[in-house]
Amino acid sequence: MDQLTSEERASAYCKKRCSVPDFGNLLGMGQEGSVWPTDNETAIKVFDRERNFNSEVSCYEILRDNQVYEIDGFTIPHLIDSDSELLVVEMTIVAPPFILDFGKAYINQRPDFSESVMEYYEQERAEMFEGNWDLVDSAVSSLEQFGIFYWDARPGNIDCRNHPLAKQNDG
Numbered sequence: 001m002d003q004l005t006s007e008e009r010a011s012a013y014c015k016k017r018c019s020v021p022d023f024g025n026l027l028g029m030g031q032e033g034s035v036w037p038t039d040n041e042t043a044i045k046v047f048d049r050e051r052n053f054n055s056e057v058s059c060y061e062i063l064r065d066n067q068v069y070e071i072d073g074f075t076i077p078h079l080i081d082s083d084s085e086l087l088v089v090e091m092t093i094v095a096p097p098f099i100l101d102f103g104k105a106y107i108n109q110r111p112d113f114s115e116s117v118m119e120y121y122e123q124e125r126a127e128m129f130e131g132n133w134d135l136v137d138s139a140v141s142s143l144e145q146f147g148i149f150y151w152d153a154r155p156g157n158i159d160c161r162n163h164p165l166a167k168q169n170d171g
Contacts, residue, residue: 004086006034006046013046013088014038017081027093028156032056032103037093042080047087052103056089057082059102062146072139073163074099097163099139099150106149125153131167132160 004012010021019040027043028035032052035045047053060079063069069076075098077091094100113121126133136158140150160166 006048009086009088010034010036010044010046013044013083013086013090016083017090028101030101030156032101033087038090041093042090043077043093045089045091047089047103049103050087053082053084053087053089055105055107056101056103057084058107059105059148060089060091062107062148066146068146071099071142072135073097073165074139074158076100096159096161097166099143099158101152101157102148102150104150104152105143106151108147110149111151128154129158129160132163135160135163135165135167 007021007023010023014021017038017040019038019042021036021038021044023036025037026034027037028045032049033045033047035043037043045056047056057079060077063076064079069078075094077094077098077100080090080092082089091100122133122137125136129136136153139158140153143150
C-alpha cells in the first residue's frame, strides 16, 4: 500500500467494484486524503493515514447501524463499502446542507482538551460559520448521542447552504 499513490489505490479499489474513478473531478482534498466521484455515482475517499481511515469507517458504521443519514437537517453520506488494505471508503454523494469527513472524530470518548483550547475552538468556529455556529454546534452535539465526538467542524465539512435554519446561504 505504501508504494501506491492515492490514484493507484483509488483505481485498484474501483476495479474490484467494477467502477471507474473520475480523477478529473476532484471533490475534496485535505489532511486525510483525496475524494473523487466514480461512474457509479458514488464518492471514494482515499486516506493517507490509517487512524483517520479507521475513525471515518467507525463513524459511518455507527451511523448506518443506527439508520442515521440526517441529523438536525444536515445530510450524512451513506457508507457503501471500504477497504482497509487500500485505505479507501466509498460513500454516497451528498448536496448541502451536509456533514461529512469523520476522519478526526473521536469514538466513545470526548477529546481531552484544556478549557482554553475548547474556548479557542468555539470562538474560531463561531467566526468561521458567520452566524450559523449555533446550528452547526447543535448538529455536532446531536452526534454525541451515538458516541461520535466530531472535531473538524469547518464550512468545507459542515455546509449550511440550503439549511432552512441557516442565517445566510453561503455556508
